[in-house]
Structures are given as structure tokens and as C-alpha cells.
Amino acid sequence: MSAQFRKLYRSMKIVLYIVGSLVALALVAILIVSFMLGSIVKKAVNHAGPQITQTSVVLENAKISPFSGKGTLKGLTVGNPAGWTTPRAFYLGEISIDIEPGSITKDTIVINSIIINEPEITFETKITTSNLQDLLKNIQKSSESSGSTSPQPQPSGGDTKPAEPGKEVKLEVKSFRLEKAKVIVAGGGTSVPVEIPAIVMENLGTREGGLTPEQLATAVIKEISVQVGQYAGKKAVEKGLLDKAGKELNKLLK
Numbered sequence: 001m002s003a004q005f006r007k008l009y010r011s012m013k014i015v016l017y018i019v020g021s022l023v024a025l026a027l028v029a030i031l032i033v034s035f036m037l038g039s040i041v042k043k044a045v046n047h048a049g050p051q052i053t054q055t056s057v058v059l060e061n062a063k064i065s066p067f068s069g070k071g072t073l074k075g076l077t078v079g080n081p082a083g084w085t086t087p088r089a090f091y092l093g094e095i096s097i098d099i100e101p102g103s104i105t106k107d108t109i110v111i112n113s114i115i116i117n118e119p120e121i122t123f124e125t126k127i128t129t130s131n132l133q134d135l136l137k138n139i140q141k142s143s144e145s146s147g148s149t150s151p152q153p154q155p156s157g158g159d160t161k162p163a164e165p166g167k168e169v170k171l172e173v174k175s176f177r178l179e180k181a182k183v184i185v186a187g188g189g190t191s192v193p194v195e196i197p198a199i200v201m202e203n204l205g206t207r208e209g210g211l212t213p214e215q216l217a218t219a220v221i222k223e224i225s226v227q228v229g230q231y232a233g234k235k236a237v238e239k240g241l242l243d244k245a246g247k248e249l250n251k252l253l254k
Helices: 003-053 131-146 213-238 247-253
Strands: 057-064 070-079 088-099 108-117 120-124 170-179 182-187 190-195 199-204
Touching: 003 057, 003 070, 003 131, 003 213, 088 131, 120 131, 120 213, 131 213, 170 213, 182 213, 190 213, 199 213
Parallel strands: 108 170, 120 182
Antiparallel strands: 057 070, 070 088, 088 108, 088 120, 170 199, 182 190
16 A cells, blocks of 8 residues: 555544534434423423413423424413313323424414314313313403513623513414314213314414414314214203303304
């Protein structure tokens, strides 16, 4: 082996080492960024959720790729408003989400699709109202009181300059789908299962240029409440879960 060839061989090895190290660092960076984005989403849901619904909201885990925008949210539990006996209104085991990657850092985040498969929904009724309707009222009150801007962090240390008001991040959902829901109708100490068809909503916030989290939650919960109420109310009457199922109930479920 000539001296020139040995030098070329050593140079190639050095280049390969450098390339390998860069690839390894890139992979580590991807994993860190992916973990951080999922962690940010989890913290945001667990922090903002209770403020929006005025109930307990817990998201167990979130994994979203900052590059493809696709990911899953797992173990989302939404508790019932005060005054209801069942422990929760919703349990969403897994939510598949597809975000437009380029919109993540913009004022309006575009979500291509949200798919919720086999959610567990509890519909508890007291003739003139239900837990889902009370939950919707809480969200609407939160939307009215939150205003159009989000609170900004206060300056720390000796900096006394007031923070500039910022725009609240808005959401646009091109496709929302809830399918194979497991609905439990509860009332009078009894509960029965009910099947409902898939709930599909499209272009949420498209015409408005995006919706606030409260507005989006209101639109989704309202549609779910109507759909569940129509089927669950009929089942409640059939099974005798209601002591009184007259005109008031019929008006409620229309």
C-alpha cells in the first residue's frame, strides 16, 4: 500500500467519523425536539383545560413530530361539572392528530385532521339538563370572560417594562371525526349503554381565520352534546331512567 493511498484512506475514515457523528447528533436532536413538542402539548392541555371547562382535565401523554406534524394524544380525561355523580364526562383513550408543520409557529395553527376512536362518553341527565350541557355552559362562560388576548408572562428581575399584549393562538381544524363512541346513559342510579353514529365536522374555523381554544371546544362539545342527547334521551325514556320524560325533555333534545 503506497503512502499516498494510506493518506487517502485515513482522510476517508476521518470524513466518515465526522459524518457519522453529525448523523448521530441529528438523530438525538430529532428525538429531543419531538419529546419537547409532546411535553409542551401535554402541559398546555393540563394547564388550559381546567380553565376552559371548569372541571378536571388530565392528558397522560402526547407525542407529535415537529417535522410531519403527526402524532397521538393518549389518556385524555375530562371530568364532570359540579353537581353530577358520575366521575367523568369524557375519556379519550387515543386521539390521532395531523398538524400542518409550517403553522406550528404561526398565530393560527392548522390541524388537518383529528380522529378520536372509541371514546367513552357519559351522558348523565336530570330531566331539564345534562352533564354535557353544563360542561358546554362552563366552556361558553370561559370564552366570554377570556377576551381576545392571552395573558403575557410578567418581566422578571429588575426589568419593569410592561409586557406587550400578544395575540391568542387560534386553531383551524379541517376535519374532526369521532367514531365508535361508547356512550353510557346515567340517571336515577341506573346506567345503560347506547350506540351513536360517527360524528364528523369539517372546516372548523376556516371562514373565521381560526378559532380560540374555547370557541373550538364549544363547537365540538355542542355537536357531541346534541348527537348524544338525541340518542341517549330516547334510551333513557325506554329504560325508565327518567321519572318524567314529557315536553321538557323533548324540547331539551331537539
